[in-house]
Every structure is written in C-alpha cells, then in structure tokens.
Amino acid sequence: MKTHYVAPCSKQSLPKIRAFVEEELRSLHVQESTTHQLVLAVDEACANSIIHHHECNDHDRIKLSISLRGKELLIELTDNGKPFPIHEYKPEDLQEIIRKRTKGGLGIFLITKIMDKIEIVENDDHFVYKFIKYI
Amino acid sequence: MTMQIAEHNSGNFITLTPTGDLDANSSMLMDEKIQNGIDLGIYNFHIDCTALRYISSAGLGVFISFMEGLTAHNGRFVFSEMTENVYKVFQLLGLEQLMTIVATRDEAAKLLGA
Numbered sequence: 001m002k003t004h005y006v007a008p009c010s011k012q013s014l015p016k017i018r019a020f021v022e023e024e025l026r027s028l029h030v031q032e033s034t035t036h037q038l039v040l041a042v043d044e045a046c047a048n049s050i051i052h053h054h055e056c057n058d059h060d061r062i063k064l065s066i067s068l069r070g071k072e073l074l075i076e077l078t079d080n081g082k083p084f085p086i087h088e089y090k091p092e093d094l095q096e097i098i099r100k101r102t103k104g105g106l107g108i109f110l111i112t113k114i115m116d117k118i119e120i121v122e123n124d125d126h127f128v129y130k131f132i133k134y135i
Numbered sequence: 136m137t138m139q140i141a142e143h144n145s146g147n148f149i150t151l152t153p154t155g156d157l158d159a160n161s162s163m164l165m166d167e168k169i170q171n172g173i174d175l176g177i178y179n180f181h182i183d184c185t186a187l188r189y190i191s192s193a194g195l196g197v198f199i200s201f202m203e204g205l206t207a208h209n210g211r212f213v214f215s216e217m218t219e220n221v222y223k224v225f226q227l228l229g230l231e232q233l234m235t236i237v238a239t240r241d242e243a244a245k246l247l248g249a
Binding site for chain 1: 156158159160189191192193195196199202203220223224227228229230233
C-alpha cells in the first residue's frame with residue numbers, strides 16, 4: 001500500500017511532513033532509530049526543494065509517497081522543474097564547511113549517508129526522487 | 136511544533152535552551168540568539184538540549200557557521216543533556232568529534248567557568 005502527502009512549498013510545512021513520515025513509518029513497524037534517520041533524510045530533501053527550488057512559494061506543491069515492498073522501503077518525492085542531482089553529489093569536507101562558515105551543504109550529505117539508494121526519474125513536467133532504504 | 140529558546144546570561148557565558156524542533160523553519164531564531172550574545176561580547180554558549188526534540192542540518196549549520204568565530208575569541212559551544220536521536224545526527228556528520236558535548240548542565244557550566 002502506498003500513502004501520499006501533498007505539502008505547500010513553505011518552511012512551515014516541514015513539521016507536518018516530518019509528522020506524516022513518522023506516522024507512516026510507525027504504522028509500517030519500522031524500527032525507531034531507522035525511523036528517526038528517515039524522517040531526517042526526508043526533511044532535508046523537502047527543505048531543499050522548498051527553499052532552493054521553490055523559494056518558499058506556498059502556491060507550489062511537492063508530493064511525498066511512502067511504500068514498503070518486502071524489505072525495500074521506498075520514499076518518493078515528486079516535484080516539478082529540473083531535479084538537483086542528489087545521487088551525484090560529492091559532499092564537501094566538514095572542516096572546509098566550518099572554515100567557510102557556511103550554513104548549507106550538510107543536508108544532501110545526510111541524505112546520501114542515510115539512504116541505501118537514490119534514483120531520479122524525470123518526466124516532461126515533473127521528476128521523482130526515489131529514496132530507497134533496506135529495512 | 137514551533138521552537139522557543141529560553142536564554143540565561145551568566146556573565147561569562149549564555150545558556151540557550153531550545154524547546155521543540157531546530158529545523159530550516161526555526162534555525163534563524165537560534166542564529167539571532169547567538170548573534171545577540173556575540174554583540175554583547177560573549178563568546179561562550181551552553182546549549183542545553185534537554186527539550187530539543189529534533190535537529191536538522193539547518194540547525195547544525197547555525198552552530199557550524201559560528202564555530203570559528205567563537206574559537207577566534209577563545210570561546211565555544213558546550214552542548215549538554217542531548218537525547219539519543221539528536222546525538223545521532225551529530226554523529227552522522229562526525230560533529231561529535233568537533234563539538235564539546237557533555238552529559239549534564241552542571242558539567243557544561245563547570246567547563247564554561249561557572
């Protein structure tokens with residue numbers, strides 16, 4: 001079974017997105033420590049889309065879907081426009097981030113660390129990030 | 136959950152106690168509180184994490200962005216009372232090696248010269 005959540009592209013959506021993911025993973029009996037990490041990864045991906053892709057325009061929408069097939073948990077984030085190539089991202093060295101005093105650059109690093117596999121499917125008017133975790 | 140941050144100025148350091156989730160939505164508030172302390176000439180901060188339920192990279196980014204500036208003035212962040220979930224986020228990034236994290240408020244206060 002697949003469940004969905006559609007969120008306006010506002011930073012105020014983030015707590016609701018986290019609550020949705022937490023609730024769904026709990027209903028799928030995912031371990032609490034794994035749930036916490038997955039909530040974090042989804043929060044990072046959604047924050048990235050909302051802030052950098054949509055510039056917090058709350059008329060825009062992103063869609064989340066969660067499904068479990070056997071041991072493969074699939075979290076899909078559907079968005080429009082052009083995807084950021086998360087799966088090709090090479091994170092900066094943490095010391096370098098500290099030296100530059102930047103506030104960004106850590107979110108995608110966390111996503112790539114938490115997820116087992118990331119795929120991007122591109123269509124004409126939208127794309128889907130597929131985040132896969134083997135549980 | 137919206138975040139609130141209580142603050143207490145002990146003279147040579149400031150204790151900030153965030154309640155709730157420190158995420159992309161709320162991290163600006165933490166940024167402002169730290170900057171306000173620095174504007175007063177205080178470079179040591181105790182971050183009491185007792186009521187901090189969640190932290191994302193945006194929250195961590197605030198602390199990272201101030202780290203070098205504090206060090207340049209012989210200051211630092213000392214975190215205490217972290218929940219396991221929050222500590223694990225520090226661990227994922229290897230930040231537990233770079234930040235001072237202690238178990239209790241008393242230890243934090245002692246380290247900061249209370």
